[in-house]
Amino acid sequence: MKNFSDLLATKGYLVVTVNGVDTHHDLHDTITLDATVPAVINGYEILPKYSYLAQDGFLTIPAPFYSWLHEHSGQGWLLHPVKLS
Amino acid sequence: MTFKDSFCPSPWFHMRINNSGHYEYCRWATKQDRTSLPNIQQQTPLNFFQSGMAPVREAMLSGKPLSGCAECYQMEQHSKVSGRQRQLLKTGVRLEDFTNGMLSTPWINEFKNTVTEQTPQDWQIDLGNYCNSACIFCDPGSSSRLASEFKRIGIIDQTPAASWCDDPVLLDNFIDALRASNQIKYLHFIGGETLITPAFKRILETLVEENLHQTITIGFTTNLTLWDQPIVDLLTQFEQVNLGMSVECIHPLNDYVRYGGEIDNTLKLLDQWIAVADQNNWLAQLRITPTVFTIWHLDTVYKYAYQRNIAVESCNFLNEPNFMRPSVLPMAMRLQVIDRLSAWIDQHNTVLTEQIINTRHPAMARQQIVQDAGSYIHYLKNQPDESSKIPALVDYIKLLESSRNNSILQYLPEYEELLRSAGY
Numbered sequence: 001m002k003n004f005s006d007l008l009a010t011k012g013y014l015v016v017t018v019n020g021v022d023t024h025h026d027l028h029d030t031i032t033l034d035a036t037v038p039a040v041i042n043g044y045e046i047l048p049k050y051s052y053l054a055q056d057g058f059l060t061i062p063a064p065f066y067s068w069l070h071e072h073s074g075q076g077w078l079l080h081p082v083k084l085s
Numbered sequence: 086m087t088f089k090d091s092f093c094p095s096p097w098f099h100m101r102i103n104n105s106g107h108y109e110y111c112r113w114a115t116k117q118d119r120t121s122l123p124n125i126q127q128q129t130p131l132n133f134f135q136s137g138m139a140p141v142r143e144a145m146l147s148g149k150p151l152s153g154c155a156e157c158y159q160m161e162q163h164s165k166v167s168g169r170q171r172q173l174l175k176t177g178v179r180l181e182d183f184t185n186g187m188l189s190t191p192w193i194n195e196f197k198n199t200v201t202e203q204t205p206q207d208w209q210i211d212l213g214n215y216c217n218s219a220c221i222f223c224d225p226g227s228s229s230r231l232a233s234e235f236k237r238i239g240i241i242d243q244t245p246a247a248s249w250c251d252d253p254v255l256l257d258n259f260i261d262a263l264r265a266s267n268q269i270k271y272l273h274f275i276g277g278e279t280l281i282t283p284a285f286k287r288i289l290e291t292l293v294e295e296n297l298h299q300t301i302t303i304g305f306t307t308n309l310t311l312w313d314q315p316i317v318d319l320l321t322q323f324e325q326v327n328l329g330m331s332v333e334c335i336h337p338l339n340d341y342v343r344y345g346g347e348i349d350n351t352l353k354l355l356d357q358w359i360a361v362a363d364q365n366n367w368l369a370q371l372r373i374t375p376t377v378f379t380i381w382h383l384d385t386v387y388k389y390a391y392q393r394n395i396a397v398e399s400c401n402f403l404n405e406p407n408f409m410r411p412s413v414l415p416m417a418m419r420l421q422v423i424d425r426l427s428a429w430i431d432q433h434n435t436v437l438t439e440q441i442i443n444t445r446h447p448a449m450a451r452q453q454i455v456q457d458a459g460s461y462i463h464y465l466k467n468q469p470d471e472s473s474k475i476p477a478l479v480d481y482i483k484l485l486e487s488s489r490n491n492s493i494l495q496y497l498p499e500y501e502e503l504l505r506s507a508g509y
Contacts, residue, residue: 001088001184003148004196012188027189042185066189070177076443079098079175081195082268084202 014065016041031061044069086158088148089183093157095172096141097195100134101209102259104226104277106249108133110141112209112273113168114153116405125249130262134205142199156401163402163467165460166442174442175207181439204266209273210259212284213248216277218308218345221485222376222409227277230345238488248277250284260291269297273304273327280313289319298323306331306372307358308343309351321365327445328362329372329398330355334382335389338496342379344489359393368445370396374403375461377478378497380411381418384425387458391433396450397457402464408478411461412468418503419465426458475507483509 001007014025017040018033025031033039035054039047046059050072053059061068070078093111101109106125123133144151150158157167170180178186187193195203216228225232225245232244250256263269272292279285285305292298303320306329320326332351333339339348362369371390375383390397403410414422435455444453482493493509494501 003088004092004146007088007184007187010184010188012185014185027185042182064189066182066186067177067191070174074443074446074448075174075177075179076445077175077270078177078191079206079270080191081097081203 028063030063033059035059086150091150093169094176099207100205104211139199163463170442206270212282214277215282220343271302278308279305309354326367328367328369331372333379335385336382341496370398373399376409377413394450396453408474412471413474415472479507479509
């Protein structure tokens with residue numbers, strides 16, 4: 001990948017691994033997991049690490065996953081562009 | 086160089102005004118050519134940010150490494166957390182998952198614009214060279230005391246022009262730009278010494294008057310030579326404060342290098358600032374600039390910070406003056422520093438599972454310190470030898486010492502053979 005155009009032409013995805021089984025998702029999919037089962041997303045441990053965020057036995061990760069991960073893994077500020085009218 | 090290795094999002098949310106009032110696109114940009122971009126007298130800050138920085142954004146999108154970004158690339162070579170990594174993290178991107186992070190960032194559509202309607206969210210404001218210290222690695226543009234001394238001993242003919250923020254019109258223009266920036270998150274001030282710079286207090290007062298203190302984080306660095314209670318009182322009103330305290334080593338050598346300081350007073354003020362930071366939940370850091378001299382006692386800073394759970398940060402690996410770089414130290418002496426740092430790291434059995442980019446995370450301070458020490462070990466092992474610059478170093482310190490009536494050997498007798506061999 002040499003430039004921004006190459007980046008935009010690339011397809012990103014999430015690999016959700018539960019019980020050794022991989023499922024593929026779009027980067028902007030909301031992910032819902034059974035909070036009692038260990039889960040890994042793109043190599044990042046999600047359960048049981050973040051099981052304290054679960055409700056009613058499920059952990060729901062609102063899209064995009066990487067913004068959620070940023071917030072919950074203590075990465076500091078996540079700046080957003082200002083919405084211009 | 087790949088896109089992943091060169092791209093930085095900083096130009097889309099950050100800019101700098103340097104001590105002479107010239108704009109810069111980044112707080113980490115190299116110090117050469119610091120007057121090539123427009124000045125606050127010629128162009129408003131927002132105009133520079135929105136349009137003037139378009140070429141930098143174009144270069145970023147095309148994957149062209151910028152020469153001004155060299156210090157970040159060097160830091161990454163030595164596993165030191167770079168400014169680029171810190172700025173990427175503010176957009177939710179980590180290098181180990183660059184592609185997915187970029188495609189998920191809230192900035193992905195904004196990156197398509199090289200001319201932007203955004204306003205800066207993260208500013209660095211250099212307030213001029215008012216300074217009561219004369220650090221040996223500093224320059225006249227950043228220290229009025231050093232400027233006077235350089236003129237007296239013939240290193241420069243003229244002291245730098247007055248700071249841009251001494252001009253009430255320019256300062257008002259700047260404050261207007263702050264008012265017009267509708268989403269400022271962070272303002273970082275450096276000097277000179279911020280506490281003795283009149284504009285620092287004036288800007289803080291204005292931000293409080295405008296109620297901007299409830300949403301803005303203030304960052305500043307102080308040289309640990311003085312205390313100003315009215316400014317401390319102002320700072321306590323802000324949403325958050327990132328406090329940087331400059332110290333090179335917990336050793337009398339600090340007095341030689343940070344000339345104007347006195348180590349007992351430095352440590353007393355350090356304790357005083359840390360107490361205020363603790364009381365107000367500020368994020369405190371020790372700010373270091375390791376040189377060929379202070380690298381020898383660098384372990385003392387890490388020990389001090391580790392005991393107190395305070396992060397340690399240096400902006401870069403010192404580049405200028407080039408004879409002051411730690412890489413000027415010959416390998417035989419570097420190995421002694423490496424051994425001390427390695428022994429200290431080994432004592433703490435700290436496991437680093439991944440690189441800590443958010444170096445301000447209070448819970449990660451100790452791991453961050455060990456990580457930073459590791460980057461200096463990597464630098465000392467791998468940075469090419471520059472001991473050919475020792476004669477230039479000796480010439481420089483002899484000139485300074487003739488003015489200051491001191492001697493490096495009073496503070497660092499371990500360097501006698503090295504310096505004598507080059508004419509000291």
